[in-house]
Amino acid sequence: MTKFTGSEKYVATDDLQLAVNASVTLQRPLLIKGEPGTGKTMLAEEVAAAMGKKLLSWHIKSTTKAQQGLYEYDAVSRLRDSQLGDAKVHDIKNYIKQGMLWQAFNAEEQVVLLIDEIDKADIEFPNDLLVELDKMEFSVYETGETIKAIHRPIIIITSNNEKELPDAFLRRCFFHYITFPDKKTMEAIIKVHHPELKKNMLNAALEVFFEVREVPGLKKKPSTSELIDWIKLLVADDIPIEALQNKSIKEAIPPLYGALLKNEQDVHMLQKLAFMMRRQG
Amino acid sequence: MLIDFFYTLKKAQLPVTVKELLVLLEALEKQVVFASIDEFYQLSRLCMIKDEKHFDRFDLAFGHYFHDLAMIEDFESFLIPHDWLKPDWIKQLSDEEKAQIEALGGFEKLMETLQKRLEEQQKKHQGGNKWIGTGGTSPFGHSGYNPEGVRIGGESRHNRATKVWEKRQFKNLDGRAELNTRSMKMALRKLRKFARTGAADELDLASTIKSTAENAGLLDLKMRPERHNAVKLLVFFDVGGSMDYHIQQCEELFTAVKSEFKHLEYFYFHNCVYEKLWKDNNRRWQENISTWDVMHTFGSDYHVMIVGDAAMSPYEITENFGSVEHMNEESGLLWMQRLTNQWKKMVWLNPVPEEYWSYTHSTQIMRKLVNQQMFPLNLNGLQDAIDSLAK
Incomplete structure (x- = not known):
């Protein structure tokens, strides 16, 4: 079996690699949590790409029901068809729409199934999927057939911690928390996205970035994805390295700060800080 | 078979169950990792712990089990909520009080007393001369004055190179364990009344049948607002x-x-x-x-x-x-x-x-x-x- 070791576009730390490999080997769902923008959703895409498997994504919204992942029975259109005398009304299968889980179970070869942002759904949602994720099978009430996974899919579940997940559900998963990358990992991540970036430019940008993250009271601290966007802008705008070097953010707001700070109160806070420093200086 | 390890985690009030231990053993059997304590640490955390707020306690228990924390007292110290040890105020002591402390005996006796008190004490404490907390003249806690005192919390005592679990990087994610909340949950559940608000998006079968019948058999759908937790x-x-x-x-x-x-x-x-x-x-x-x-x-x-x-x-x-x-x-x-x-x-x-x-x-x-x-x-x-x- 191939081991997941990250990819050209994705830097996976040792413990993340271990988590993915353990969940692939033991065929259990892997629950991923972490700050927004640390690459939770991307992980599934990269695992699928690295292992050469198809990716099925099920994006959860607040209105999503567990049943929709299995199948949906469209009783209303069957009723209508019966009044119109349509021939296909005699086979109930014509009105059953397969959900993501069904597709993943029925796939000819093993697939990667991403259940994205499971915490967005109702509190009961994970409980409704317990048996399905454990046994990897479910029965279709309308037709009486049982759908059993041909190949147990690799299931990756992400959560943003908006709600606590039930214990029974957690017991069935492996759990990995993506910590915010340290400076060395961050360098590796930037290298992957901007291989042409010069070393001193990278250092200067990282320094500013970590300094901004240190500012107390930010509503939304900039994360990896914001840093990558910001560097993209810096490169595109040809910002000279001097603009970043030897300057504390307290003296001057970093160029193109809009990519780092997404909240106007945060920008305001940084401006206030800079203003106070100038006055004291 | 890691049974002692399992009980160490249990003792640290981590919510681990037998099922998780079996999964860990299965993973070891399938040789997901071998012969590396760091990888074993990662794997056991992956299998046993399901919430980042428990990571810190797991790190301590893990270190304790593998005898890598220098002193057993460290293991006990994490059971004291960090909040008790915040220096809210610092008290200046008289010479007389200082003399009293000198009389308390040697280091080992102090550690012994500490463990005993940890078991007895239930609340945060400030000032006073017996309980653990901030200020005051008890030999335990910090920001107080006791020449022989034992510092709990505050800075680390060992500055040597740390192993992953000794870094305790998840310390600020540690919440209070959920204790005796079941009965409160039961009461609070009543608050989740299912208010019928929102858009019409559920088929109302009863009134659909009724109005279809009135319509001489021609289908007439009736919808009603879906229930959801709206409190x-x-x-x-x-x-x-x-x-x-x-x-x-x-x-x-x-x-x-x-x-x-x-x-x-x-x-x-x-x-x-x-x-x-x-x-x-x-x-x-x-x-x-x-x-x-x-x-x-x-x-x-x-x-x-x-x-x-x-x-x-x-x-x-x-x-x-x-x-x-x-x-x-x-x-x-x-x-x-x-x-x-x-x-x-x-x-x-x-x-x-x-x-x-x-x-x-x-x-x-x-x-x-x-x-x-x-x-x-x-x-x-x-x-x-x-x-x-x-x-």
């Missing part, structure tokens, strides 16, 4: 001062409500609500939010619970500039009236037993301000409070 809750916690003794109770309640509600916001205040509230008690002076903002953000459809002992000087409520902590331009009375005008559904939960309320003048004022909707913080009181909210 919105806002909680204000009183922290600091006289409330420190009740902090454990409050946190239990807090753990309980957090997982029950879709719309739940909480804020902290001290003694009485004034113009500022805050969300992180460690940063209350840096990061606070205007009470007006809170009132403008959360509509009158929110239900409000205030948790506090309402024990203070009456002037802190009735007078301008009455607060003990800062200059409040408008009185607490005015602010409480604003809150009750904004949110009709409001209750006050008081951790002090009901029979003592009449002895505190401020409690009576508060009780009047919240229209007598003050209830003791126990299961019955909670039930009454919820009944009052759900009315």
